Each structure stands twice: as structure tokens, then as C-alpha cells.
Amino acid sequence: MSTETILHLIAAVSVTLGAAFFFAGTIGLLRLPDLFSRLHALTKADNLGLGLIMLGLILYKPDLFYAVKLVLLWVLVMVSGATGAHLIAKRALRGDGEDMQ
Amino acid sequence: MSQLTLLIVFDGVLLVTLLALGFAAVLSPEPRRAVMLFIAFGLWLSLVWARLKAPDVALAEAAIGAGLGGALMLAAARRAARSSARTDGGDET
């Protein structure tokens, strides 16, 4: 097996794992009983699923510029996802968001 | 499965859900829910443009159609709810 085949194989496994995380997150979003447990399921899917898919894509196309861009994108998603989840949870808990009533 | 079959299935799923989202947004009675569905509709339409290999249109749709339009309409829906509550004599803000 050439190095490229092995890299593609690892990439395929990583992308499949990421898709599995998204699948699990969606199941959680649909099936869990209350808002906070749904939020919990959601953030896992957001960060880890996207990260694994991006890792797979970087391995599939080893290009420095592409890799840097994807990593920056992932950092942005993690920061905004964490902030957003925190805001939603805080407003829902205190019930003082304008749109929460 | 060949690439063509996959693409056709992909297009079918995109089309059906896009239509369903549009109908759900138009027929929804509550403004805030309609806005949320509109944002989801914008995201979905942007995916359609991306599938048609038009990344510039997809960019504009996501930024203006879903992002800016969604945020503005969210504010408008909130204001409408507040003013209708005031005219009804209710005190929920």
C-alpha cells in the first residue's frame, strides 16, 4: 500500500466518525427530554463532529494553506459555539431573554 | 453507487426539504417561529447554490438573506409582539 492510500483510509475513517457524531447529536436533539440535556448533546456534535470531519479533509488533501484555513475555521466554530451555548443556557435558566418567554 | 446517482439523490433531498421549509415558514402562525424557519430556509437555499457550483451567490444568500435579514426580522418580530401585547392591555414584554 502506498502512503497515499493509507492517508486516504485514515481520512475516510475520520470523516465517518465525524458524521457519526453529527448523527448522534441529531438523535439527541430529537429524543432527549429537556432543553439543557439537548444543549449538551448539541455542543458535542458541533465541536467534535466538525473537528473530525475537518481532520479527515486535511489528511485527504495535504495542503498547508487549506489546513491552516480549516483549523482557523474550527477554532472560530468552537469559540462561537461555546459562547452561544452559554448564552442560550443562561437566558433559559433565568428566563430574562426577550425571546425566551 | 456512481457519482451521478448520488448527486441526483442529493438534489432530490435538497429540493423536497427546501419546499417543505418554505411552506412551513409561510404557513406558520407565530412570527418568531416564522423568522426561525426563514433563517433555516436561507441556510438551505445557500446549500442549494453551493451544490449548483455558485459559491458567490451562496455567500451572498448566507450573509444577507439568512444572517442580516434573519437578525433584522427577529428584531421586527420582537417589536411586533411587544406592541400587540401593549394594545391588548397585557403587560408581557
Add this chain to the structure above:
Amino acid sequence: MPEFLLGMALVLLLTMSAGLVRVVIGPTPADRMMAAQLLGTSGMAVLLLLGLALEVPALLDVALIFALLAAVSVAAFTRRRAGEDQA
């Protein structure tokens, strides 16, 4: 391999369609917002996969806009009125 990427994009698209149910049924607005957030992130994944499978590298920038969109809409959604007393 492009077939594989396309197939994965299709799987993600199907999970996104399932997540739409939560946007529609809701019960609270926060639920809808969360579902829209998940929609945005999986949409990003679909765009990245499509960008490689269809060989349109500019789709990466569309994914960037999706990430910004999620942040902006959550901020617009959870804002409070200025002058309200601090809870």
C-alpha cells in the same frame, strides 16, 4: 474517493433534515435556536465535503460565512433590552 465524500455529504444532509423537525415542533424558541445552530454546523460540514467532491474550493468561504451567521443569530436572539436591571 469523491463518491465517498459525496455519500458522507448525503448522510449529513439527511441528519440535517431530521434536525429540521426540532425547528418546526420546537416547544420553546430556545429549542428552535439550538436546532438552527446544529443546522449551521452540519451545513458547514456538508459545504466542506462538497467543496472537495465537486472541486469548488471557494465553498470554504461559504462555510466561513455559515460560522459567522451562527454566532450573529445567537447573539441577536439572546440579547436583552438595555437598561434592564441586572439579574
